[in-house]
Amino acid sequence: MGIKDTVRHLPKLLQQAAEQLPKAATNPGNRFQNLINGRRDQGQQQPTEVQSPLPETQPTNGNRLTTIAAYVRSRLQAETATPEMPEVAAHITTGNRERILALLRRFQQEAKPEDIAKIDNNIERMRQGAIEQIWPKIQALVKMIRDPKAAWASKTLAIGALIYLISPLDAVPDIIPGLGLADDAAVIIAVFTTLAYQLDKYLGNYAQTAVTTAEDLADIQIKKYNQIIKISLIGSIGAAILAIIFKLIYNQI
Amino acid sequence: MINIYRIFRLILLAFTLYNAIQLAINLIRYKPYYDQIPPTLKKYLLNQGGKLLGTKFKEHQQDFAINGILLAVLLCLNCLEFLI
Secondary structure: OOHHHHHHHHHHHHHHHHHHHHHHHHOOOHHHHHHHHHHHHHHOOOOOOOOOOOOOOOOOOHHHHHHHHHHHHHHHHHOOOOOOOHHHHHHHOOOOOHHHHHHHHHHHHOOHHHHHHHHHOHHHHHHHHHHHHHHHHHHHHHHHHHHOOOOOOHHHHHHHHHHHHHHOOOOOOOOOOOOOHHHHHHHHHHHHHOOHHHHHHHHHHHHHHHHHHHHHHHHHHHHHHHHHHHHHHHHHHHHHHHHHHHHHHHHHH | OOHHHHHHHHHHHHHHHHHHHHHHHHHHHHHHHHOOOOOOHHHHHHHHHHHHHHHHHHHHHHHHHHHHHHHHHHHHHHHHHHHH
């Protein structure tokens, strides 16, 4: 129906609405049911139930606002989640490529801020095998998703990759020795390469942290070996003094 | 006469020699990798390493001094033991 038709039929529609209003006012609870029954009578298909993103129970104003905000945020995430996927796809060259990309895309679209805590809790247990070698990259991704100033679109990609990493059942299940973590590593490297520009500063931080940690470890080692040498020298001095005393006594005898 | 102190010193000498050999083995093992580093980077790494060692030496100077004094005392005692 075009705009012109709508304008032409507007008076008629208004009249129908005016006739329906008193009925609805007398029995508002049955209005929706009557409308459905009316459609059934006219032979129309019963409308399928549309799942509302909002809860069925009527929340208080504060909860409702929070729910609406969460819904809007999730829609925004879904809308902004995919711009970098082609670049990621170009970097993934392993087998099961399509399945890996499909899973990554799904994880990315479903990414939400609550996933950050989930990643924090599970990321350490993944530090093994192939993942151990790319751990600095993973650390940089984790730092980026924790940073409130980082762009959400980039964060979703990083969250998607990290969720892929901690998920035991992905394109190649993680329980398969040797191969299980190879696809995870491929995804991490692809996403890291895609977000390299944004991750630069987090890597810089990581490098600085690594230098500080290495210096601390060096301090611990220096202290430890100084102590060992000191104890050995004191022991040797004691032994030397004893040897001199025994030698003197032996010479006297 | 079985000199127990001499045996103790021989054990310490063996321990020192073992560690020196391990150090030499490690140097030989990693030398090819070190040779592959570009000269500019090598120079930078040497400078940084030197600075780091200098800093660490200053930080732990007191410990090194104590150990040095103890070593000097031990040498003197050994000389004394040899002369007696």
